[in-house]
Amino acid sequence: MTNEGNRGRPRSQQARQAILDAAAALLLERALSEVSMDAVAQRAGVSKATIYRWWPTKEALALDALYAEWNTVRPFPRDTGSLRGDLLSLLRPWARLASSRPYGRVLAALLTTAQSDPVFATEYRQRFVEPRRDQARALFQRATERGEIPAGTKIDVALDLLYGPLYHRLLHGHAPLTDRFVRDVVDMALDGILPGPA
Amino acid sequence: MTNEGNRGRPRSQQARQAILDAAAALLLERALSEVSMDAVAQRAGVSKATIYRWWPTKEALALDALYAEWNTVRPFPRDTGSLRGDLLSLLRPWARLASSRPYGRVLAALLTTAQSDPVFATEYRQRFVEPRRDQARALFQRATERGEIPAGTKIDVALDLLYGPLYHRLLHGHAPLTDRFVRDVVDMALDGILPGPA
Amino acid sequence: MTNEGNRGRPRSQQARQAILDAAAALLLERALSEVSMDAVAQRAGVSKATIYRWWPTKEALALDALYAEWNTVRPFPRDTGSLRGDLLSLLRPWARLASSRPYGRVLAALLTTAQSDPVFATEYRQRFVEPRRDQARALFQRATERGEIPAGTKIDVALDLLYGPLYHRLLHGHAPLTDRFVRDVVDMALDGILPGPA
Amino acid sequence: MTNEGNRGRPRSQQARQAILDAAAALLLERALSEVSMDAVAQRAGVSKATIYRWWPTKEALALDALYAEWNTVRPFPRDTGSLRGDLLSLLRPWARLASSRPYGRVLAALLTTAQSDPVFATEYRQRFVEPRRDQARALFQRATERGEIPAGTKIDVALDLLYGPLYHRLLHGHAPLTDRFVRDVVDMALDGILPGPA
DNA sequence: GGTTAAACGAGACGGTACGTCCGGTCTTCCT
DNA sequence: AGGAAGACCGGACGTACCGTCTCGTTTAACC
Known part of the structure; x- marks a missing residue:
């Protein structure tokens, strides 16, 4: 510049x-x-x-400052052999980090700015959202190759189904964002609320 | 007062x-x-x-103002005979309303305030979150009575699994909040990402 | 307003x-x-x-502030019976006041602003210059009626001839603005530098 | 340095x-x-x-810049044979130059600085005031030698009586600084406001 | 002819004041 | 007592300028 x-x-x-x-x-x-x-x-x-x-x-500064904070811990997801294990190893560290300090407060503020400023919104997503989604996408790719899930699975919906509940608790605070909750979300998302057609 | x-x-x-x-x-x-x-x-x-x-x-005023706006349309969920149908008739109007105007902007701002003001947070949840959750809870109750879902189902997790993705798209804006998406979320949440054990 | x-x-x-x-x-x-x-x-x-x-x-405020300060002492010229005496009773208090405190500093700043701001200049003259000139003009009127000075005397020039030297010393500071100087200026202005045609 | x-x-x-x-x-x-x-x-x-x-x-720079501008025209007073003529030939070019462009604005600003900075004040007087006063002093010296004015004449007062009114008009702007005014000032300063004792 | 010392263009920096704006409070009169 | 008008305090805003600094570059004089 x-x-x-x-x-x-x-x-x-x-x-x-x-x-x-x-x-x-x-x-x-x-x-x-x-x-x-x-x-x-x-x-x-x-x-x-x-x-x-x-x-x-101020928001642009906050974005950079939070990014630096956030990336001190960089949880790299390893291959656990199953989609369930992979997802847990990706989402659990995220949830722990997100709830370890008042990051939700900053995140909410950044999201608020993003609502009115498209440029900022893009920047925010590129820095905070897309990397995680890309990682998760890779897990699903691996699962597809393994034959765990069918080829036609709507992965973008699945991503929202996994991250959505976590952000929901983080931002609404109606209940804590615990390891237990992460496990419950992964289980329920993978297996479905309805009992299997067995 | x-x-x-x-x-x-x-x-x-x-x-x-x-x-x-x-x-x-x-x-x-x-x-x-x-x-x-x-x-x-x-x-x-x-x-x-x-x-x-x-x-x-100002935030308290915004809360009341949005509440009045939001409640002009009051979608009352009817009994469609199945959990899937009930959920769609509850969530689809919500998604349509939420994305019909820049309500996401106000919502994000209220959420931001809620992060730092516990009293406000409680007020916000009582007005905007709990009513919907209560309605959805009733649907699950009905489904349990019908025998659609087992008794031990973690309903609070299920609620987050349904509302979480909707809020996620509304606030992050990485993809639109369409009827199609609502249907996909309901389907995937009910049936699970993994194929049934058939 | x-x-x-x-x-x-x-x-x-x-x-x-x-x-x-x-x-x-x-x-x-x-x-x-x-x-x-x-x-x-x-x-x-x-x-x-x-x-x-x-x-x-800030300058407008300074104008008002100085005006209030300046007008605490309001020297009213009395009729001394002669133009010389009248002028001394008008100018001596002015000179004493002007040099009693660092008013020259403020005055110079106001004059500087007046150079670039015609509205301010008018305001300044109405408040600080014209009243004194009017008083002095009245003294000359009295002198004319007494027959001390001829009818055709250029009074505006005379006013500048009296006030000019005082401001000159106040602003340039090459020599002090004393009672003695005021007397000298009045004498020399009235009698002239050249010796009379006696 | x-x-x-x-x-x-x-x-x-x-x-x-x-x-x-x-x-x-x-x-x-x-x-x-x-x-x-x-x-x-x-x-x-x-x-x-x-x-x-x-x-x-900045003020020091302005002083130098104005000095360079000001000295492009250097009016050298010639001997006209009488004090009156000499003064006119000194003061008229000065008045013309001073009022030809917005020099009064710069002059006022420099004077303002001089009020608070004694070193600057000295510098200012050495460059802009003293040279003219010295020239004028020489004219009075010549007049004394000619016998035009008595030996005891207070020349410093006379200098202020001549330059004061010119600066006064330049800075206050209540009336223009014309050739006519210069002539009037010289006449009135030399002959006095009061009629001679004839 | 290579070294050296100072001047120079560019532009980032700490600091200070600017003039504006808004959140919340208060004061007066009116209804 | 409630309300409209609007002045008020406090404090943050984003900008502008001052005078200093840190670079890399240029220009002579010196060795």
Whole structure:
């Protein structure tokens, strides 16, 4: 974007990191709307103008800050031999991370912004949604190759059927997002609510 | 709260309705954060103090305004004879309403507030979540009585398995919330992703 | 300007006075450019928005603040029987006041603004220049009636000849603005630099 | 100050002149406070750091820029044979120059700075005030030698009596600074407001 | 002719103030 | 007492400018 010919003073990586750290820390303390850019600047020991030079809005900054936080733990799903096992090894770490700290608060705020800002929405999905969906898609591909599920399975629906309930509990908070719940969701999604036609 | 002895001038129902209408109209135009109390007051032809006399915060007002909007259409689920049919007759109208206008924007904003305000969260769930869950719970009760599903079925998980994917698409917007999707979700939730043990 | 029907909460005279006092105090401490609106607001115990509601710019506020300060002492010229005496009784108090505190600093700043803002310039002259000139004009009128000076005397030039040197010393500071200087200016202006044609 | 041993790259005279030209041009366009150092740098095709290397403040730069502009016309007073003629030949070109362009705006701004910065004030007077006063003083010296004025004449007062009214009109703008006015001031200052004792 | 020292263009940076906006409260008069 | 009007405090917003800095580059004078 800026500084296109390597001319002039280079961007301070120290400032960049301090800003992201400060934003992340504050976002875990209180709601996004309660976090002021002045507070981030002060905590990072940085000028407000420096923040605005690189992030157009508070939400964009929050997106980056959360992304850095979120990706410290990167659960890579291993092949457990069955779709059920694969899904559990993918979703359980996600659920643990999501409920380990008030990430739901930030996530909700980002989703709110995404409702009114299509560009932001795309950015959000590319960073937070698609990678997980791609991983899960790979699991289903593997399951298809194994012959566990038929070829015509609507995978996109299945993805929503798995992630939807998790986000639902995270955001609505009507019940906790436990390992037990993850197992129940996987079981019920795989086997169905109705008893099998045996 | 106010006017406990029925003394003095009674509350203007006209003002109350004008405020709710103005708020609802503005909320369908733009994001909650872009709607100012001054704008609501002006549009309603009402003093800002009057709003604050009856609603503590902008979010509380938005909750009431959306509630009024949302409940203009009240889909009452009829008995179709099967759980599948009952669920479709409950969820399809909900999905149509939710995606008919930018309600997702307001909903996301309310959810965001709920993340940091437990009282508000309870209020929100009582008004928007529990009624639907209660209705759905009744359908499952009926299905149990019919013998469609076993007695030990984890209904709360099932509810999240059904509503979760709908909210997921509404809020994330990675794919549209169509009738087709509702049908797919109901089918897949009832029958399971894996093929039956036939 | 605002509040045209006497409706609504009336303007707080207490806030108004606190703002003027704070501005005046700060202007006597440091240069106008060093006085921030935030500082005035804080010192006055007032919101910045309240200042901007009633004064469009810092300079307009400074004008009012200085005017209040300046007019606490209102030297009224008495009839001394001679033009020389009248002028001394008018100009000496002015010079004393002008040099008693760092009013020159504020005056210079206001004059600077007046150079680029015709509306402000008019306002400035009406408040600070014209009243004095009117008073002096009256003295010359009296002198004409006495027969001290001929009827065709160019009074506007005479006014500049008297006030000009005083402002000159005040603003340039190449020499102090003393009583002695005022007397010298009056004498030399009345009698001329060249010796009389006696 | 810098480059004491003539070592290293010499100062770019081209940059120096471009900066002064840019500053002068901008100062004739708008008020000093509206002229930003960034704008000067951009217009001069120069780095901001280069400006600050040679001029400590914007005001110091403005002083130099105006000085260069002002001294393009250098009115040298010739001996006309009488004090009156000499003064006219000194003051008339000055008044014409001062009112020919918006120099009053810059002058006022410099005077404002001088009110709070004694070092700057001295610099300002040495460059803009003292040379003229010295020239005028020489005229009075000549007049004394001619016997036009008595030996005890207070020349410093006389200088203020002549320049004061001109600055007064220039800065206050209550009336134009015309040749006619210069003549009137000289006449009235030399002959006095009161009629001679003939 | 290679080294060195300073000046230079570019532009990021910390800091400060700007003028605006909005959330919530309060005051006055009117109904 | 309820309500309309609107002034008020507090505080965050995003912008603009100042004066400094850190780069890489250029330009002479010196060795």
